[in-house]
Amino acid sequence: MSVVHILRAELELLTAGAVTAPESLTIGSVLHPDLPVARDAWGRPYLPGTSLAGSLRQQAHRTGREEALFGNVRPGNGTDAPPSETIVVASPVRVLGTRLELPQPPETRRRTAIDRHRAAARPQTLHSRELLPPETKILLWLRVDTPGLESPLLDEFVDLLAAWRPVVGRGRTTGHGQALLTRVLKRSIDLDSADGMQHWLMGGGPALVDDHATVVYDHAKNGGPGALPEVFEQPLEFRITDALHIGSGDVLDRPGRRTRISAILRDHDDLPIVPGSTWKGVLRARCEFILRSVGLDACSSVGDDSGPCGTCVLCAAFGWTERTRAHDQASPDAELPPSIGARGRLVFTDTVIREGTVRIRNHVALDRVFGGARDEALYTEETIEDGTLTVRIRHDRDIPELARAALLLALDDLAAGRLGIGAGTTRGQGTLTVLPATGHLLARERPAAVETLRRLHAALTEEAPA
Numbered sequence: 001m002s003v004v005h006i007l008r009a010e011l012e013l014l015t016a017g018a019v020t021a022p023e024s025l026t027i028g029s030v031l032h033p034d035l036p037v038a039r040d041a042w043g044r045p046y047l048p049g050t051s052l053a054g055s056l057r058q059q060a061h062r063t064g065r066e067e068a069l070f071g072n073v074r075p076g077n078g079t080d081a082p083p084s085e086t087i088v089v090a091s092p093v094r095v096l097g098t099r100l101e102l103p104q105p106p107e108t109r110r111r112t113a114i115d116r117h118r119a120a121a122r123p124q125t126l127h128s129r130e131l132l133p134p135e136t137k138i139l140l141w142l143r144v145d146t147p148g149l150e151s152p153l154l155d156e157f158v159d160l161l162a163a164w165r166p167v168v169g170r171g172r173t174t175g176h177g178q179a180l181l182t183r184v185l186k187r188s189i190d191l192d193s194a195d196g197m198q199h200w201l202m203g204g205g206p207a208l209v210d211d212h213a214t215v216v217y218d219h220a221k222n223g224g225p226g227a228l229p230e231v232f233e234q235p236l237e238f239r240i241t242d243a244l245h246i247g248s249g250d251v252l253d254r255p256g257r258r259t260r261i262s263a264i265l266r267d268h269d270d271l272p273i274v275p276g277s278t279w280k281g282v283l284r285a286r287c288e289f290i291l292r293s294v295g296l297d298a299c300s301s302v303g304d305d306s307g308p309c310g311t312c313v314l315c316a317a318f319g320w321t322e323r324t325r326a327h328d329q330a331s332p333d334a335e336l337p338p339s340i341g342a343r344g345r346l347v348f349t350d351t352v353i354r355e356g357t358v359r360i361r362n363h364v365a366l367d368r369v370f371g372g373a374r375d376e377a378l379y380t381e382e383t384i385e386d387g388t389l390t391v392r393i394r395h396d397r398d399i400p401e402l403a404r405a406a407l408l409l410a411l412d413d414l415a416a417g418r419l420g421i422g423a424g425t426t427r428g429q430g431t432l433t434v435l436p437a438t439g440h441l442l443a444r445e446r447p448a449a450v451e452t453l454r455r456l457h458a459a460l461t462e463e464a465p466a
């Protein structure tokens with residue numbers, strides 16, 4: 001073991017994301033977001049190396065080289081060790097640490113869950129999350145020790161990095177934390193040579209990767225893994241029919257106005273957006289409705305006495321988590337189930353609304369007894385009118401055929417105006433009109449989707465005659 005290779009991987013966030021640290025909240029932190037970004041002892045946003053190590057390990061898992069590159073602790077399988085013994089494999093790759101460079105301070109996003117019956121926000125589900133902005137630079141230092149200057153293991157690891165789609169923190173299926181590996185630098189330090197030993201002993205920390213480092217991967221030159229494939233092989237395009245309001249939870253004070261204005265959600269470039277979480281929530285609710293209304297098995301993922309089942313096709317496609325709180329209330333002494341959920345396969349990203357006009361609309365509640373406007377019930381909100389949206393629904397693993405069919409029918413409902421997004425859908429807001437290319441796609445795919453539902457329903461009734 002005489003050559004130390006220090007690698008510096010340079011990543012850039014494509015979408016907002018962060019590793020959150022809810023444990024850092026104390027009783028006094030009522031003004032902080034519910035899910036603040038992890039910070040170091042000096043209060044600077046920080047990314048734990050374990051987060052990226054986990055993402056890399058998952059990449060190695062796909063090629064079956066997880067244990068060879070990242071080590072493992074597992075029970076013996078009877079061939080190379082007796083089953084009673086534990087096999088421990090040390091990880092040849094070491095994650096040394098990370099550093100962040102932020103273009104602007106972190107932003108806060110609020111989100112909530114939708115009640116399936118009232119079609120409004122459920123109480124006690126509003127939470128806020130702090131996010132690192134897109135274009136945040138992440139520097140990741142790694143170390144691999146090899147006996148000689150050339151090593152197949154090191155080459156394999158560099159290839160693994162080149163094929164890596166890094167994801168940072170939670171919220172992956174709502175489009176958060178997608179990153180791009182832009183460059184990898186390598187500095188090999190031969191400890192048998194005087195130069196190498198001097199550099200190793202005199203240099204330190206980030207300075208170990210100095211001018212003698214070589215570029216072993218460059219996204220601009222080598223290319224890299226492209227974006228995840230789209231479920232319907234093309235983006236879905238809509239236009240806002242009337243007006244749309246997806247609130248950010250912030251209120252604006254404008255001089256000369258009697259009421260404060262409820263602001264719409266905007267991204268880092270101040271453009272109005274529909275967040276990935278809205279698409280995921282609205283489309284999942286509609287998929288559940290569609291499957292249940294034709295008698296197929298689908299759980300109600302949000303509700304008082306239900307929760308995601310973890311076994312239906314929608315749980316497989318959209319993901320699920322165990323509702324531990326409901327579980328605790330039902331049987332506090334029972335052991336928690338070993339599995340606590342699964343990540344979804346569908347990935348919904350934020351959609352920017354282009355060419356829209358932001359208007360301020362006044363609303364007032366009516367007095368049900370006397371008619372007319374009720375006192376002090378005037379409220380004002382920003383809405384966006386016109387404007388087009390290009391929705392991209394991607395997937396990182398295959399999704400069940402039935403889930404794809406349900407998703408297509410849910411999108412068809414959205415295109416036909418049977419379903420709206422954002423606030424005020426019962427007073428005509430949030431309705432979308434489909435643009436021609438997407439209209440053709442939905443018309444073309446619809447019969448096959450209906451046929452899938454019919455076929456699977458027939459198979460189900462044959463199995464268990466009523």
Ligand SMILES: [Zn+2]
Pocket residue numbers: 298299300308309310311312313314315
């Ligand atoms: Zn389910």
